[in-house]
Amino acid sequence: MDKIIVKGGQTLEGKIKISGAKNASLPLLCCPLLTNDKVTFTNVPELGDIRNINLLLECLGVEVTQLDSAKNAGNLGHAFSFETKEDKHNAPYELVSKMRASILVLGPLLARIGQARVSLPGGCAIGARPVDLHIKSMEALGAEIELDNGYLIAKAPNGLKGNKITFPFPSVGATENAIMAATLAEGETIINNAAQEPEIIDLGNCLVSMGAKIKGIGTSKITINGVKKLHGCEHRVLSDRIETGTYAIAAAITGGEILLENTSYGLLESTFETLKKCNIDIIQTDEGLLVSGRKKLIAQNIITEPQPGFPTDMQAQYMALMLKVNGVATIKEQIFENRFMHVPEFVRMGANISLLGNTAIVTGGVQLKGAKVMATDLRASVSLVLAGLIADGETIVTDVHHLDRGYANLEDRLSSCGAIIKRVKDTCQK
Numbered sequence: 001m002d003k004i005i006v007k008g009g010q011t012l013e014g015k016i017k018i019s020g021a022k023n024a025s026l027p028l029l030c031c032p033l034l035t036n037d038k039v040t041f042t043n044v045p046e047l048g049d050i051r052n053i054n055l056l057l058e059c060l061g062v063e064v065t066q067l068d069s070a071k072n073a074g075n076l077g078h079a080f081s082f083e084t085k086e087d088k089h090n091a092p093y094e095l096v097s098k099m100r101a102s103i104l105v106l107g108p109l110l111a112r113i114g115q116a117r118v119s120l121p122g123g124c125a126i127g128a129r130p131v132d133l134h135i136k137s138m139e140a141l142g143a144e145i146e147l148d149n150g151y152l153i154a155k156a157p158n159g160l161k162g163n164k165i166t167f168p169f170p171s172v173g174a175t176e177n178a179i180m181a182a183t184l185a186e187g188e189t190i191i192n193n194a195a196q197e198p199e200i201i202d203l204g205n206c207l208v209s210m211g212a213k214i215k216g217i218g219t220s221k222i223t224i225n226g227v228k229k230l231h232g233c234e235h236r237v238l239s240d241r242i243e244t245g246t247y248a249i250a251a252a253i254t255g256g257e258i259l260l261e262n263t264s265y266g267l268l269e270s271t272f273e274t275l276k277k278c279n280i281d282i283i284q285t286d287e288g289l290l291v292s293g294r295k296k297l298i299a300q301n302i303i304t305e306p307q308p309g310f311p312t313d314m315q316a317q318y319m320a321l322m323l324k325v326n327g328v329a330t331i332k333e334q335i336f337e338n339r340f341m342h343v344p345e346f347v348r349m350g351a352n353i354s355l356l357g358n359t360a361i362v363t364g365g366v367q368l369k370g371a372k373v374m375a376t377d378l379r380a381s382v383s384l385v386l387a388g389l390i391a392d393g394e395t396i397v398t399d400v401h402h403l404d405r406g407y408a409n410l411e412d413r414l415s416s417c418g419a420i421i422k423r424v425k426d427t428c429q430k
C-alpha cells in the first residue's frame, strides 16, 4: 500500500481547484436506477469510491460510459453517462463491503423494479454504522425487508406507497434513500426531521430535473409526490465542501494563503464562521474563496452536529489546526461513536490531547515532531497530512488507500502550493 511522506515547515501559497463532492456523487450516481433513460453527470471526482459505485451499478445492469478523457480529473472532473439496460437487483457483499454508501441503491431498486438484494454494509473504523433508519423508511413505504445471510432481501411487489416518515435523527443516507424511493411511490410522502446537508439539496435538484415532484429540499420537512416515471437529465455535481474545508485548513495551519477555486462560502458556513473566530481570513471572490492564516490563531471550541452545525467530516482536520494554536480547545464529537482515531497518531507526533468520553481536550502550541503514523479512516488520514505540514522533519502516513477514497491528487495539489510532499510505494508493508 502506498504511503505519503510530508516534510513540515513550508508556508502554503497558491491556488487549488476544488473537485466535485464525493458525498453528493454517491447518491447522485444511484439516480439512474430510477429510470431507463440516459442520465449524465459532470464534475464527477476521480476517487476510489466513484470507481466502486460504478462497478456496483454495472452489476445492477447499468451501462456506465466515461465521456471525457482521464486527463480532466484534476480540473474539470469526469463526465459519465448511465443507462439502465437490464433490471438486476443483487448488490454483492464484495462491492458493498468496500463502500457503505452502496446501501443507497436500496431505495431506487425498490422504487422502480420492486425488489433488491443488498448486502449489509457492515461497520467501519468510525462506528457501527447501522442502517436501521434506511430499513424503517423503506418499510414505511410498504416494502417487506428481511435479513438473510448478511443480505437485506427487500420486496415491494405492488410498488411503494407514499407515507409519513419521521427520523429520530437526521440521517444523511437514510434521508437520501427515502427521497429516491418516494419519487416513484404512489401518493404523497412527508419526511420529518430530514437531513439538510448541501448534498441532499444537490440530490433533490437532480431528481426534480428528472421529473420528480419534491418540495422542502434542504429543510427538515420534505414532501414528495410520487410520479409514474422519471426521465433522464444532465447534472453537474456540487463542489466538495469537505475538500474545501480541508484545504482551507491547509492554508491556515501553515500561516499561508490559498485561493480555493470552484467553491463557495455558503457550502460550509458553520465551519467558516468558526475559522473566522480563529482569526483566519476567508473572503469570497469572483474566482472562489481566498483563505489566509497569516494572523495569530485563536483556539475555539466546537461540537459536531448535523447541518447546519459544524460537520463531523471536518472534525479531524479542525483538530489538526488546533494543534498549531497556543491555547486549549475542546472538540465534542456527537455524530459517530469512534471518530477520534487520529488522536493517538497526533499524540505520537508530540501533541497534547486528552479524551473525556466524546470530548477531546486539545492543548495546542506544542511543536510537533514528524513520525510514522497510520491512517485509519478518510478524514483522520488527511488530518495526519495536515499535522505533517507543521511538524519538524518528515511525517510518513501509511495506509493512504483510506485517503484516496475522498481526496483526488492530494499531494499534487498541496505541492503546487509549496508543500514538500510525495507518495511512495510501500514495498515493505504486506
Ligand code: EPZ
Binding pocket: 022, 023, 024, 026, 101, 127, 128, 129, 130, 131, 132, 133, 134, 135, 169, 170, 171, 172, 173, 174, 311, 312, 313, 335, 336, 337, 378, 379, 406
Ligand atoms: C454520510 O454518512 C456521509 N457519507 C459521511 O461522510 C458523514 O460523516 C455522515 O453522512 C454525517 O454527515 C456519505 O454521504 C457517503 P448518517 P451516513 O446516516 O449517511 C447513525 C466521509 O468522511 N445512523 O447521517 O452514513 C450513524 O451510525 C463520510 O465522507 C443510524 O443509527 O451518515 C451515525 O452515528 C464518513 N442508523 C449517525 O446516524 C441509520 O440507519 C449519522 O449517520 C443510519 C445512521
